[in-house]
Amino acid sequence: MRLEVSTTAPEEVATPLMAVVVASDRSLDELDALDRVVGGVLSRAAASGDFKGRRGDRVTGYGVAGAGGPERVLFLGVGDSESLTAEDVRGVGGRAVRAAERHRVESLALGLEHLGGALDGRWVQAAAEGLVLASWRFDESRGGASGDADGDARRVANGPRSPVVESERGRPPAQAGSATPVGESAGGRDAVQVGSATLAGASGRQWEEPVRVGHAFAEAENLARTLQARPGNVATPSHLAAEALRIADAAGLECEVLGPSEMEAEGMDALLSVARGSVEEPRLIVLRHLGGENGAAPLVLVGKGLTFDAGGISLKPARGMEKMKYDMSGGAAVLGAMLAIGRLGLPVNVTGVVPSSENLPSGSATKPGDVISSRAGKSIEVINTDAEGRLILADALHYASEWKPTAIVDCATLTGACVVALGHHRSALLGNDEGLLDELRTAGDRAGEPCWPLPLDAAYRRQLRSDFADLKNVGGRPAGTITAASFLSEFVEDAPWAHLDIAGTAYGKTRKPYLRNGPAGIPCRLLLEWVRARAGA
Numbered sequence: 001m002r003l004e005v006s007t008t009a010p011e012e013v014a015t016p017l018m019a020v021v022v023a024s025d026r027s028l029d030e031l032d033a034l035d036r037v038v039g040g041v042l043s044r045a046a047a048s049g050d051f052k053g054r055r056g057d058r059v060t061g062y063g064v065a066g067a068g069g070p071e072r073v074l075f076l077g078v079g080d081s082e083s084l085t086a087e088d089v090r091g092v093g094g095r096a097v098r099a100a101e102r103h104r105v106e107s108l109a110l111g112l113e114h115l116g117g118a119l120d121g122r123w124v125q126a127a128a129e130g131l132v133l134a135s136w137r138f139d140e141s142r143g144g145a146s147g148d149a150d151g152d153a154r155r156v157a158n159g160p161r162s163p164v165v166e167s168e169r170g171r172p173p174a175q176a177g178s179a180t181p182v183g184e185s186a187g188g189r190d191a192v193q194v195g196s197a198t199l200a201g202a203s204g205r206q207w208e209e210p211v212r213v214g215h216a217f218a219e220a221e222n223l224a225r226t227l228q229a230r231p232g233n234v235a236t237p238s239h240l241a242a243e244a245l246r247i248a249d250a251a252g253l254e255c256e257v258l259g260p261s262e263m264e265a266e267g268m269d270a271l272l273s274v275a276r277g278s279v280e281e282p283r284l285i286v287l288r289h290l291g292g293e294n295g296a297a298p299l300v301l302v303g304k305g306l307t308f309d310a311g312g313i314s315l316k317p318a319r320g321m322e323k324m325k326y327d328m329s330g331g332a333a334v335l336g337a338m339l340a341i342g343r344l345g346l347p348v349n350v351t352g353v354v355p356s357s358e359n360l361p362s363g364s365a366t367k368p369g370d371v372i373s374s375r376a377g378k379s380i381e382v383i384n385t386d387a388e389g390r391l392i393l394a395d396a397l398h399y400a401s402e403w404k405p406t407a408i409v410d411c412a413t414l415t416g417a418c419v420v421a422l423g424h425h426r427s428a429l430l431g432n433d434e435g436l437l438d439e440l441r442t443a444g445d446r447a448g449e450p451c452w453p454l455p456l457d458a459a460y461r462r463q464l465r466s467d468f469a470d471l472k473n474v475g476g477r478p479a480g481t482i483t484a485a486s487f488l489s490e491f492v493e494d495a496p497w498a499h500l501d502i503a504g505t506a507y508g509k510t511r512k513p514y515l516r517n518g519p520a521g522i523p524c525r526l527l528l529e530w531v532r533a534r535a536g537a
């Protein structure tokens with residue numbers, strides 16, 4: 001989605017739809033000029049008591065055709081401006097885009113000025129994010145613009161379009177066609193793609209920077225969502241590596257990709273042991289942003305890129321297994337975050353690492369009871385081949401810890417136990433550095449991607465004791481999320497490290513106005529808020 005900032009008064013912006021934020025504690029008199037455009041609809045709605053600017057209140061009026069101002073004005077209530085949060089403002093951006101879809105218009109404007117004193121940079125950034133996130137959709141696996149029945153097969157055969165390259169050309173990742181997008185809105189089968197938005201208001205000039213940041217953050221998360229949405233037969237480890245190269249190109253990053261022979265040379269037996277059951281080769285993707293001082297220790301972001309998790313020999317039940325294409329969500333979030341970090345040129349060194357593999361059963365697959373090695377030299381008894389995420393992360397984390405990073409943050413759809421513990425509203429947060437955990441909680445709150453700490457006492461480590469190896473890869477049913485993190489902690493050497501278990505948050509049903517059902521891109525913006533805070537930008 002293209003975003004513009006305009007200092008034109010909202011009542012004078014030529015747009016098919018002007019959405020205006022109205023707080024309940026602000027006088028409606030300030031909206032007189034806009035109200036006149038739509039013949040006094042707002043004042044009549046207010047007089048009747050229907051519209052008070054309460055959260056969820058809304059009223060639409062129509063301007064005079066050809067008069068040069070807005071064709072429609074949508075007044076969106078947000079409640080008391082004192083208690084407003086950035087997440088509410090993101091929701092406003094989302095509600096505005098959904099209204100544009102209902103009206104079948106491809107562009108809209110958003111008037112924010114009436115938030116008054118509350119309107120600082122964070123709110124403007126959040127509005128930009130809400131608009132861009134809401135405009136995301138995924139229709140690349142359907143017929144395409146021509147709408148013919150062969151489109152599907154042809155698209156899969158030719159491979160998907162690159163979302164990075166598409167947005168480079170100033171186009172959204174997915175184009176409107178005859179296709180039905182994922183999480184289709186009330187707009188119906190041919191809901192239009194809302195392609196551009198203008199943030200309008202007299203103080204617009206001060207909005208350029210937060211809009212630039214919000215736009216970059218949200219496009220990054222949209223890229224993560226597109227990668228998540230792709231089916232496992234398209235989004236393979238080598239596909240993620242190819243996308244990483246495109247990201248590097250688009251954002252000025254260094255990219256390095258390790259294949260099986262390089263992994264062999266590195267002693268990454270844990271990662272290789274997971275890939276052994278598949279004909280798809282594993283990849284370890286490294287993206288480097290050199291925005292900080294020459295040679296300064298980097299921040300490292302690690303994301304689990306398991307492109308399909310069937311469980312291996314410890315096969316998962318069939319029901320819902322299709323969702324395990326999302327087991328690369330952590331990797332997708334890291335790839336997206338690296339795109340925005342490079343594009344914004346954040347003044348800090350950041351390295352993104354994505355270990356990527358499939359986890360399938362076959363005659364060559366690792367079996368329960370097998371003992372494997374790892375880059376750290378620790379031997380691991382594989383009790384359950386479905387606990388594969390910690391194995392591929394172990395080697396990636398150990399590889400990264402050798403760079404003596406200032407901090408490592410990994411994110412992974414790691415345990416079903418996390419969904420039991422925290423459900424779908426918060427990611428789990430664990431690690432070995434209290435300060436880092438605090439920073440990540442703050443970043444999550446800022447991004448509207450909240451997380452919550454779980455303990456990581458040494459006592460839990462005992463559940464990983466093995467009779468045959470240095471440790472085993474599962475610690476039994478109790479505290480499954482914690483024992484998984486405890487396993488990871490064995491491979492980070494002495495780096496400050498934190499782990500986000502996103503099994504319950506990375507995808508699913510949503511009630512957020514700026515998302516659709518399906519991939520959420522979480523925790524891409526959390527990581528970005530954290531890196532930005534670390535960069536002091």
Ligand code: BES
Nearest residue numbers: 384386387389413414415416417474503
């Ligand atoms: N990718 C799964 C975790 C997962 C489960 C993510 C549900 C999203 C939704 C992971 O690889 C896995 O299978 N974990 C096992 C570990 C167990 C065998 C110790 C689990 O949680 O069941």
Ligand code: MN
Nearest residue numbers: 309386387388
């Ligand atoms: Mn698994």
Ligand code: ZN
Nearest residue numbers: 306309327389
């Ligand atoms: Zn998994």
